[in-house]
Amino acid sequence: MPTTTSISNWGNYPKLEAIVNSFKSIKELKYLLKTNNNFIARGNGRCYGDSSLHSHILSTTKYNNILAFDSTKGLITCQAGVSFDELIHFLVPKGFFLPVTPGTKFITVGGAVASDIHGKNHHQDGSFGRHIVVMDVLIAAGEVVTCSNQINSELFNATCGGMGLTGIILQVTFSLKRISSYEIDQVSIKAHNLEEVFKLFEEYKNATYSVAWIDCLQSGESLGRSILMVGEHSDNIQRNKFRSERKFSIPFNFPSWVLNKWSIKIFNFLFYHKLIKKKVRSRVSLDQFFYPLDFIGRWNKMYGKNGFVQYQFVLPLVQSKEGLKKILTAIGNSGSGSFLAVLKLFGEQDSGLISFPMKGYTLALDFPMRKGLFEFLDKLDALVLEHGGRIYLTKDARMKKEIFWDSYQRAKEFEKVVLHYNPNLNFRSSQSDRLAITKL
Amino acid sequence: MTALLFGATSDIAIALAKCLAKNKYNLQLAGRDMEVMTGLKSNIEIQQQVRVSIYEFDAEKFDGHAAWYDQLLPKPDIVILVFGYLGNHQKALEDWKESKRILDTNYVGAVSILNIVANDFANRKQGVIVGISSVAGNRGRMSNYLYGSAKAGLTAYLSGLRNRLYHSGVHVLTVMPGFVRTQMTEGLKLPPLVTAEPDQVAQKIVNAIAGKRNTLYVLPIWRLIMLVIRNIPEFIFKKLKL
Numbered sequence A: 001m002p003t004t005t006s007i008s009n010w011g012n013y014p015k016l017e018a019i020v021n022s023f024k025s026i027k028e029l030k031y032l033l034k035t036n037n038n039f040i041a042r043g044n045g046r047c048y049g050d051s052s053l054h055s056h057i058l059s060t061t062k063y064n065n066i067l068a069f070d071s072t073k074g075l076i077t078c079q080a081g082v083s084f085d086e087l088i089h090f091l092v093p094k095g096f097f098l099p100v101t102p103g104t105k106f107i108t109v110g111g112a113v114a115s116d117i118h119g120k121n122h123h124q125d126g127s128f129g130r131h132i133v134v135m136d137v138l139i140a141a142g143e144v145v146t147c148s149n150q151i152n153s154e155l156f157n158a159t160c161g162g163m164g165l166t167g168i169i170l171q172v173t174f175s176l177k178r179i180s181s182y183e184i185d186q187v188s189i190k191a192h193n194l195e196e197v198f199k200l201f202e203e204y205k206n207a208t209y210s211v212a213w214i215d216c217l218q219s220g221e222s223l224g225r226s227i228l229m230v231g232e233h234s235d236n237i238q239r240n241k242f243r244s245e246r247k248f249s250i251p252f253n254f255p256s257w258v259l260n261k262w263s264i265k266i267f268n269f270l271f272y273h274k275l276i277k278k279k280v281r282s283r284v285s286l287d288q289f290f291y292p293l294d295f296i297g298r299w300n301k302m303y304g305k306n307g308f309v310q311y312q313f314v315l316p317l318v319q320s321k322e323g324l325k326k327i328l329t330a331i332g333n334s335g336s337g338s339f340l341a342v343l344k345l346f347g348e349q350d351s352g353l354i355s356f357p358m359k360g361y362t363l364a365l366d367f368p369m370r371k372g373l374f375e376f377l378d379k380l381d382a383l384v385l386e387h388g389g390r391i392y393l394t395k396d397a398r399m400k401k402e403i404f405w406d407s408y409q410r411a412k413e414f415e416k417v418v419l420h421y422n423p424n425l426n427f428r429s430s431q432s433d434r435l436a437i438t439k440l
Numbered sequence B: 001m002t003a004l005l006f007g008a009t010s011d012i013a014i015a016l017a018k019c020l021a022k023n024k025y026n027l028q029l030a031g032r033d034m035e036v037m038t039g040l041k042s043n044i045e046i047q048q049q050v051r052v053s054i055y056e057f058d059a060e061k062f063d064g065h066a067a068w069y070d071q072l073l074p075k076p077d078i079v080i081l082v083f084g085y086l087g088n089h090q091k092a093l094e095d096w097k098e099s100k101r102i103l104d105t106n107y108v109g110a111v112s113i114l115n116i117v118a119n120d121f122a123n124r125k126q127g128v129i130v131g132i133s134s135v136a137g138n139r140g141r142m143s144n145y146l147y148g149s150a151k152a153g154l155t156a157y158l159s160g161l162r163n164r165l166y167h168s169g170v171h172v173l174t175v176m177p178g179f180v181r182t183q184m185t186e187g188l189k190l191p192p193l194v195t196a197e198p199d200q201v202a203q204k205i206v207n208a209i210a211g212k213r214n215t216l217y218v219l220p221i222w223r224l225i226m227l228v229i230r231n232i233p234e235f236i237f238k239k240l241k242l
Ligand SMILES: Cc1cc2nc3c(=O)[nH]c(=O)nc-3n(C[C@H](O)[C@H](O)[C@H](O)COP(=O)(O)OP(=O)(O)OC[C@H]3O[C@@H](n4cnc5c(N)ncnc54)[C@H](O)[C@@H]3O)c2cc1C
Pocket: A009, A010, A040, A041, A042, A043, A044, A045, A046, A047, A048, A051, A052, A060, A080, A081, A101, A102, A103, A104, A106, A107, A108, A109, A110, A111, A112, A114, A115, A116, A117, A118, A119, A162, A163, A164, A165, A167, A168, A169, A170, A293, A394, A395, A429
């Protein structure tokens, strides 16, 4: 008796009724694939919108074993449902770290591949796919296909960043980063406007990690007022035991003004008090540096029960300054975005056909759900497109299909590979239907 | 110390295996699905410095149980019986095969293998036996009395076994999990306040073993709920649709 569950991802929008099945073996997975025609894989649901939603969801979270670890080569093999959180607990005490990590550790390896995630080190180390040695994908025909940059590379390039549309990623072998400390040496630098922060990103391009918080309420001379944070793995000898944990959780839905007030306070505090000098050095834990938001547990509930949309776009380098000025001005005028946004300079693009990153600046910010929001975001989309940019699929919940097809240059190529490995479009999400990647 | 888990591919057993490994137990995993156990073995051996061996075991193949246990080396210090089968009650009412499977897995299979383990432990005058039963066995209800009656049998068996083995220095623990979010209950709408996570169940069981508890209600509220349910007079109970 299949019963449905009401399910949504991190943005709490959209909400869907879906049958959710988990599996622990390939045998079980193959059996499930015979029970229905449409599926999408879902990891921890940390994408914001509808990328891992459909009427029938295959949850990978119980397919979660670490299968091999080679400390001399710095390689790990794990099933797709293993979480970054578990990996960090395992790896850090052994002197290793994830090659690329997003701003939360509560994602799965499968999700990292399917979104071809980027971290604060993208300008140095590229996206997650660059570190994959080999992976196995279960395709629609029920076969397990091994792929990498060398073998079945077209499947590989369509699966990295392919949002689950080529099949179910089963297991992944990837290379790790060696570290000698549990801490990060961080430098925070004030920038009074966009020009200044752009210069700083250039100046610090050899830093391993860099990202800026940008205040979206500024205009004119101060448009783009921000704090750049750069970091290096510390090399101090570690004596204490490694600890990594979640602090507390938001148990229910908050009205959204709470979050904005709260973040304004933090930013102003940092900007005017902690950073009296232009530049401040500090040593922080891995958790503090990479996962500050994880300290607050389910902070997404702060946006209230209607949820929110995270909007993340990237613009090509040459268009970045002009485009960002226009977009930040539009956001400022609308008065509806989150006060804080995250700005980052990406490095060269990798080989994923519809991977998000490209050389240039990316900006991410939250918009609480409200009337008229989608119309406003459509306008931003037009600006992004006009400047040759694109929107991150794993954050998207509402983009119009034309925008996708016009902005992802290799979308047609991607569609061809999908049709080869998933000819009847059995793997499809609400998002892929909406964007007409999987046409009904 | 070695712990043997029967039904090692269940969500509760996987959580138990990880929890026991953290406490430095070597593990013997027994179950039907070798693929799942192979993955679990790698995972645990990579993360914890313990030995894990895996064995094919089917609760319904009673005839093989004695020989199966004979070949097992070393003999375990703790045995945890986790397998179970909820089955499809409606189907079972018309299909004897389904009824039999419910009874055979939850009761007959459990008795078959635990008889053998109990004799070994009684001879060695040591060990702990843990059985996962269910509150469904505390009172038969129209929606699941086949499963419930098998678990009732298991609960009575475990209590008798505890009485017998007490005199040989062997401890027996009966576990009443209440609702647990596992494959068995996937898709069911479980009330969050009375539903436990597998990790929570595992930790409580490991603690209860150390504390030599007799009966463990994973969430104490279930002791109360079942007290109420058991005390409803039969002439009222029979009219309810439970
Ligand atoms: C607080 C926060 C910060 C974030 N920061 C960043 C960031 O800095 N950089 C960044 O790149 N992203 C970031 N993200 C987004 C997040 O990293 C991605 O959405 C990631 O894909 C989520 O992984 P998941 O396991 O939760 O997968 P889900 O959200 O469940 O799924 C995401 C996509 O992966 C597919 N998928 C998952 N598992 C499989 C599988 N086994 N086989 C095939 N397809 C699969 C799904 O179909 C879906 O298309 C952030 C998210 C949050 C909540």
